[in-house]
Amino acid sequence: MTSRRARTDTTSLLWHPHQRLWNWALVDKIQALPLPSRARELVIQAVIAVDSGLLAIGVWWRTRRGPETSGASRPRVLYVDCGVHKVGEQIRKVDEWFADSCDLTILAFEANGASYHAALDALHDVDNLDLRHEALVGPSHEGETVELHLDGDSGKGDSLFAARGEVVEEVPARRLSEILRVDYPWYSSAALLIRMNIEGAEMFVIDDLCDAGMVDDVDGFYGMWDDLSKIDPELDGAFLAMLRGSGITTVTFNDRDMPHRLRMDAVRRSMQRAIARASKRQ
Secondary structure (H helix, E strand, O other): OOOOOOOOOHHHOOOEOOOEOOOHHHHHHHHOOOOOHHHHHHHHHHHHHHHHHHHHHHHHHHHOOOOOOOOOOOOEEEEEEEOOOOOOHHHHHHHHHHOOOOEEEEEEEOOOHHHHHHHHHHOOOOOOEEEEOOEEOOOOOOOOEEEEEOOOOOOOOOEOOHHHOOOEEEEEEEOHHHHHHHHOOOHHHOEEEEEEOOOOOHHHHHHHHHHOOOHHHOOEEEEOOOHHHHHOHHHHHHHHHHHHHHOOOEEOOOHHHOOOHHHHHHHHHHHHHHHHHHHOOO
């Protein structure tokens, strides 16, 4: 099984292109310091606090000219969550934030069959949830299924990349652009928010959206797309170039972020501003 920690050189210790300041290489260095365990933990918490502050400032800077509130009484929102795993904490948080104030629809994907059924049970009470047992692929994929390589552990490391495991599960394969156009033709008049944590396959989804000319239809991208840097650093370089060329920036929104109030406030504010901007089109 491939380690979750990215292989980085010294120059990236203080700023990983996906993980930012709070990155696993820096955490490992701090854990190796000859300090009492309590002191090391305080240093790590300080790093998280600074990184969370930078995230909040970045959200404010990118959205400072946007409207604070939507002109529509109940703006329409399509939140897409790619990589639900078994619990879907981010789905529940988005539902908590916006179900009462928005016309919210949630489209979600989980490729692992066992995790999909666990998520169905865990999220049974979330209204307007369309949870699918499908893997998202890029424009170059051929065939109706794709091989999901199982990490042999909790399933969080399952990937379309063979480096993640020899055990394979055949999964229905779909392009997100096709799903949006066929099943959600109203997506372009709604606030479209996309969160991804799909173990390197984020590149395939972005490639698909670029190929379909749909990147500019997305009002906000979320998640931490660092897994490709662990699987294939050279390919991750191409992915980063694709993101820069498309003008895509992300706000981190993964399981690791959930306990931190400042980070959650930044994500919520980012989504609020995205929804408010999109409501002008409605």
